[in-house]
Amino acid sequence: MIYCSKCGTQHEDNTYKCVKCEALLHTPAVESAPRIVQEHIPDYLVWSILTTLFCCLPVGIVAIVYSAQVGSKVKDGDIEGARGSSKKAKMWCWISLGSWVAIVLIGIIVALVGGALSQSH
């Protein structure tokens, strides 16, 4: 059983409104207070530093700059901006990694071709 908080009338548990005074018997489960957005936005800072050190320095620095922006934009409450910087940091990490892979592949091809040419003589 449930009692009206206003007039004390007894009701069944599933009664939504008091039949006497129309007061709501059940407070809504969902709180109306605005929830603070606690969204984790990856800054890819570790990846940026790693790609800078091991892959492509100029491209890696661009990634680091975007990574640093993510943190400062989250602090300012600019979630959309932080998301954008996060995406860009990720993209530049991939570009850095991709260019490194391309350089390594070209190096391997050059070495193989060079080796094959020197063997043919």
Ligand SMILES: [Zn+2]
């Ligand atoms: Zn009532």
